[in-house]
Amino acid sequence: MSTHIGAEPGQIAPVVLFPGDPLRAKWIAEQFLEDVECYSEVRGMYGYTGTWQGTPISVQGSGIGQPSLAIYVNELFRDYDVRSIIRVGSCGALNEKVAVRDIVIASGACTDSAMNRITFEGLDYAPVADFGLLRAAADAAPTVSDQPVHVGLIYSCDSFYASRPELMMRMVEYGVLAVEMEASALYTLAAKHGRRALAVCTVSDHVVTGEETSAQERQETFDAMVEIALKAAVSAG
Numbered sequence: 001m002s003t004h005i006g007a008e009p010g011q012i013a014p015v016v017l018f019p020g021d022p023l024r025a026k027w028i029a030e031q032f033l034e035d036v037e038c039y040s041e042v043r044g045m046y047g048y049t050g051t052w053q054g055t056p057i058s059v060q061g062s063g064i065g066q067p068s069l070a071i072y073v074n075e076l077f078r079d080y081d082v083r084s085i086i087r088v089g090s091c092g093a094l095n096e097k098v099a100v101r102d103i104v105i106a107s108g109a110c111t112d113s114a115m116n117r118i119t120f121e122g123l124d125y126a127p128v129a130d131f132g133l134l135r136a137a138a139d140a141a142p143t144v145s146d147q148p149v150h151v152g153l154i155y156s157c158d159s160f161y162a163s164r165p166e167l168m169m170r171m172v173e174y175g176v177l178a179v180e181m182e183a184s185a186l187y188t189l190a191a192k193h194g195r196r197a198l199a200v201c202t203v204s205d206h207v208v209t210g211e212e213t214s215a216q217e218r219q220e221t222f223d224a225m226v227e228i229a230l231k232a233a234v235s236a237g
C-alpha cells in the first residue's frame with residue numbers, strides 16, 4: 001500500500017481515469033465498468049478497478065487542486081506502475097467560442113501554480129498531453145457524441161475563487177480555452193515519470209457569461225467525456 005492509496009500492488013490497472021471528485025469516480029465505476037472492486041477508500045478518495053469492453057481500467061479520485069492531484073499521481077506512477085492517467089474533469093469556459101456542455105481536450109496546460117516554478121527555477125516548462133492519447137481522444141469524440149469538442153490550451157489555476165480575475169482573462173488573449181485546477185501538474189509529472197497523460201474536460205460553467213449547468217445536466221454531459229477517455233485509453237494501447 002502507498003501512503004494515500006489503500007491498494008495492494010497489482011490491484012490498479014495500467015490505465016487510470018482520474019476525476020477530481022471521488023464521487024464521480026464511484027459513478028464512473030458503477031456506470032461504465034464491469035467486475036468492479038473498490039481498492040481504496042483512504043480519506044474518502046475512492047479508487048476502483050474493473051474492465052471496460054474487456055480491458056482492465058481503474059478510476060481514482062484526485063481531489064481538487066494540483067497539490068492533491070500530485071500526491072495521487074506520484075503514488076500511481078511510483079508504487080503501482082500505472083502507465084497512463086486520463087483526467088476526466090469539469091472546467092469553466094473562458095471565451096465565446098466555447099459553450100457550456102462542450103468538451104475540451106487539453107493539448108497543454110498553463111498554470112499560476114508555484115509547483116513548476118520550484119522544479120524549474122527561472123525556466124518556464126510547457127506541460128503538454130501525450131500525443132497518442134490526445135489523437136485517440138480527438139478521433140473518438142465524434143463517434144461518442146455530437147457535443148462540440150475543442151482541442152487546445154487550458155489554464156490550471158490554483159484558486160477557484162481568483163483574487164485577480166484579470167490575470168485569467170490575460171490567458172484568453174493568448175488563446176486559452178478553459179480553466180480548471182489540475183492538468184498542468186498531471187502533464188508535468190507524467191513527463192517526469194516517462195508515462196502518458198491527458199485531460200478531457202466537460203464545460204460545467206461559463207466564466208464570462210455566468211451560465212451554469214444543473215446537477216442533472218452535469219451528470220448527463222459527463223457521460224460523453226468518460227466514453228471518450230475510455231475509447232482513447234483502449235485505442236492508444
Ligand SMILES: O=P(O)(O)O[C@H]1O[C@H](CO)[C@@H](O)[C@H]1O
Pocket residue numbers: 019020021063064065088089090091160179180181182
Ligand atoms: O470536476 P473536477 O474534476 O473536480 O474539476 C474541477 O472542479 C473543481 C472545482 O470545482 C476542480 O477540481 C476543477 O478542476
Ligand SMILES: O=c1cc[nH]c(=O)[nH]1
Pocket residue numbers: 090091092093160179180181204205207
Ligand atoms: O469555472 C470553473 C469550473 C470548473 N472548474 C474550475 O476550476 N473552474
